[in-house]
Amino acid sequence: MQRQIVRLALGALALGLLAPAPEARADRLSVARDQPLVEVSHSVDLQIVDGVARYRVRRSFANSGTQSEEASLRIELAHGAAVTGLRIRARERWFDGELMDAELARERYRELTGIGAWEPKDPALLQWVWADQVFLQVFPVLPGGVNTVEYTLTAPLEYRNGRYVVTYPHADPQRNVDKLTLVDPVLRVHPNTRGAEIRVAGKRVAVDEPVILVAPPPQPWIGEGGPDERASYVFSKLEVERDEPVQKASLRLEIDHTFSGDLTVALVTPKGEHIAVTAGTGGENDIRGSFPVELPAGTRTRGAWHLVVADQAGLDVGSLDAWAIDFSPDRKGAATITASAADLPRFIPDAPDAGGSTGHVVIEVGPPKIRSLAARLGRVVASADKGFSRLEIDAAPRMGELPRRAAVVFVLDTSRSQDEDDLAAQLRIVDAYLRHLPDARVELIASDRHARRVFGEFVPVAQLPAALARARTAGALALHNGSALEEGLGLAAELLAGQAGPGRVVALTDARLRTRFRNAMAERALASAPPTAITHLVIPEEDSVASLRRDDAHVLAPIAGHQRGVLFIASAPAEDKRSPDEMLGLVRPIAVDNFAVAGIDLGDAGELPAVLREGSSYRAMFATPDPTRRVVLTGKVWAAPVRRVITTNEAFDIATAGFVFSEDEHGELSPDEMRTVAYRGRAVSPVTSYLAVEPGVRPSFDGLEGDEIGESIGLGGFGMSGGGAGGGGYSAPLPRIKDLLADAVTRCQQAHPAAKAWHVDLLLETTSREIVDVQVPRSSHAGLRDCLVEAAWALELPASHWPERDTHDLSLP
Known part of the structure; x- marks a missing residue:
């Protein structure tokens, strides 16, 4: 109940205690004198500037009636957008609006639209309704005339899969009521980056190409039960290929929303069973974290899983940014199954009540060139002890490119601490690696006490399976005593010295070396490698799931580090078809590892990831008494250190101030503090409005009276298999x-x-x-x-x- 009261109070404040808002969806046009008023154009020009989205929205209204009319428009905003400007056109000239205190703006609008002795002019008032809605009033629209207004939106950029993501509301398919027609928005995108890819609703479009934003087909209900007419829904899907019995799972969620109390989240099994996961908490804005899920008896992992997020109350919006599920199979020894959704982000439509939105169109724009990381830092001061920090970090869409026509040497561990199964596991890693480099030339080295070439020449990848079969028949991969890693590395360096193209060494080892071994031995052995060659060490591990992770703390890690490479722990099981995808990070860098941020206390903001994968991002905005001016980002791209010093700048500080309101972060501010932040951000807020007036305007003799005043990515595979010698099984005493x-x-x-x-x-x-x-x-x-x-x-x-x-x-x- 408390929240409903707050909503009513803010609504009354924003709309000047005028008539109740109409029950409507998305934008809604109303009039004061019942004249046949229609919208005749709705154009949206979107620019990506300095890390923020700026929309210039121009709308025109025509009056075919006999009296001057007031156009009152309730406006659904782009996701996360603040209104940061207003202007009107009169007699072919544009007049900029002024941001002023909300009460004063309303009072002046009343004056300017009331009965008077002067020729009618064109005042326009733009007021706050909620974090995602504003209310526009324009008067007069003369009989037979057209009135045009333009407002500016400033919105934060989401960043997913290496593209900026923003939204814009499409018109409600049921919008034509009482002859008050609203048209479909026409969007043009100007990315400010030459050659940037643009996609609107998943379809690629050209720069400046007009795109009509229409509502997509209705979302079909998935699974048991059915939709509640009082709520809105969004579904997201992921596929699981492994088939295991399972009773428990853990769901990881990242939902951005201006009031999480509106939301409920359910998991839908492949059989269509709906399982309640969590509901939002009143007073909190987002839903993030891990949530345990008890699954119905007889559930198996394979199939299509869906997540459904329901919004059950109006006035707040958000997006489903990420979700993943970790299954713990019932079968003893079975590894955890992890799957993540790729059809994201998904905009969460607002509930149908209180003017809620029916949906937004997703717009994706390629970013400018990013060298490892791009970041922005915003700082807003509300008072001596209140302020806000905003940190946005974007990882480059690609951290590195695949080497072309590379010469690759794999050093295989053919010591007797391995068996045939272990050797087969090494060769599966080789296979997964080379699926990314079909134009490479390859040599294998068998490394035990000594190092020996397996083929005696560099073999094209396409000929590798046959060459490997011949080598195995000849006994070139027989297991022997000794683990002289440095011998294998030295021979690899020697072989690369005579090859053209990028050089790569991938040395596989179980890391069980003689005690006398020292890293310096390997480093000296690699000294003859070409200066551009990169060496990775890989320790295979037994796992039923394909994986690759770096281990900088391992005692052998510096060997790779001195050669611009990394020591990885890797698994490429025969049963996991995702092995090539998982081994990509061994072929080229795909993330900033050991990622850290210094100089800012992120407080209750989302947990900073230790690995920031290419094309991903981190966003944090939070209240703080002392907003920082400088942060330092550090990490590694393979062995190369990354360090970026990020400082605040005026433009992003101003944008951040607007986002305080559009992301509903202003709840703990007093009116005076809100006013300070709003003027800093040049934004409409609960205490500020825009009023645009032609200079010299006076009360009109055709003014509104009384209640007329209205409201508001290969190889065929060459992995080896075999019984192997095994690890033993005798219980008798060890022989001497x-x-x-x-x-x-x-x-x-x-x-x-x-x-x-x-x-x-x-x-x-x-x-x-x-x-x-x-x-x-x-x-x-x-x-x-x-x-x-x-x-x-x-x-x-x-x-x-x-x-x-x-x-x-x-x-x-």
Whole structure:
């Protein structure tokens, strides 16, 4: 009830305690004298300037009646837009409106439209109704005449999938009531960026091409039940390919709305079952966060899932910006399934009551060139202890391009700590990588104790499956002891030095190296690589879901960092068709990682993402007693550091002041504080209005009387499969390595006869079944020493429960 009272009070204030607002949808035209008044044009010119959307809206009204008439128009605003200007045309001249206190503007309009002794002029009054609506009054529209007004909207830019996104309301299909006709808006877009792509309602259009904004077909109801006539709805869809039984899920939501208490959110299963998720909280503007969901018995993940957001009260609008769902399958050992919607953002229509909107048209515009990040910072001071900060950050649509005709060397881990399944997993990562580079040339290196070329030449990607099959038949991928990563990297660097085109090294390793290994060994080995070559290290992990994530804290990460690359943890399971998509970040940079913002306390604003993916954004606007003037953005694009210092500027400060009202952030301000912010933003607000008057206007002899005064993106695949040796399964005590070498000792003695008193001490290091290092602390015979060292390296440990890492001190014989 409290909110309803507040609404009535603000409505009365904005409309001057005049007649009640008509029950209507979207824009609504009314008159004072019942003359046949119609709208004859509604043009919208949209420009993207300095990170904000500016609409110039021009509307003309014609009167075919016999008396002068007042046009009263309730206006639905573009999403998030503030009204920041008004002007009227009289006798081919334009006259700018003045922003003034709302009470004064109303009083002057009454004077100027009342009975008087002067020729009628053209006053126009533009007043606040709510964050998403204003009320325009124009008088007089002379008999047989046309009256034209123009108002300016300033709106924040959303940024999704590398494009700016704004909206504009289409006309209500049911708008023609009582002969008071409103026309469909005609939109032209001027992006101020040469070659920028423009899409209106999903259709590509040219710069300055006129587009009529018409209502789309009605949204069909999805699932059980049906719509409530008193509410409005928006549906969004995502598809899940994996089929798992599931009972629980977690829904992640990002809904921007000027009053969340109007909203309810439900999840619709592939079977059409509607499951209530959450409802908004009165007094709060948005719905963001994670919400647990209990699913009906027998639910399976595969299929089309929908989210439905319902708006159940008028006067507030918003958008569904992002949603994703994380399923926890019932099957033991099954990995979490995550899916995100891609058909966003979606505008949430206002409820039908109180002049609510029936829908907006989505307009998408390509941005100017962005180098990693673009950002804007706004600062507004309302009083000594109240103010607002606004931070907008846009990641470049593409952080980097795919290398063309690249020479790529993959270093495979062919040590015995791997098995055939592990090797197959490495090759699936290779496959997923190369699906992005069909014009590349490729060589593989088998790396264990030594490094060996697998093909002996660089092979075109199209010929790779056949070349790999031949190599495997020839035993080129046989597993051996040793994990000399530096040997593989050194050979890769040497091979790239003789190749044209961009050079890439992707070294796959389980990271179980000998204890004596030092990163400097790898860095020295890579020193001969071409200066433009990039090296990544990849540690495969076993997972049922394709994934790629960087690990800068890993001890081996600096090796890649010194070569402008990154250490990644990766999984490309055979059953996940999304592996190529997930491996894209290994082929080219796709995000700003380790993203951070310093110099501002984001308070209750949305949580800052640690990874800002290309084409995505971050938006925060919040009240603060001391709005900051400077922030520092930091992160990494692969190994390259990113640092941007963002300061406030006059134009964005002014726009931010207007957004205080259009995004409904002014609730805690006093009238005087609202006035300060409104004048700073040149915006219509609960306490300010625009009045446009031809100079010298006086009360008209044809003025309104009494109650006449109205209101207001490959390869066929070459992943290997096989049973492998496995990790063991014996419960018997581990065999002694000295016993395993006994036959080799006999052979070496026969090959290198020595005195009876010979001795060779060996120190072996193992990681599971792999001998990863062989050292000789002491030896009395060089021939026997070398023979026994090679015998140790060639020793294949039997399958058993060997420790993850162990040392073995042997004294021979």
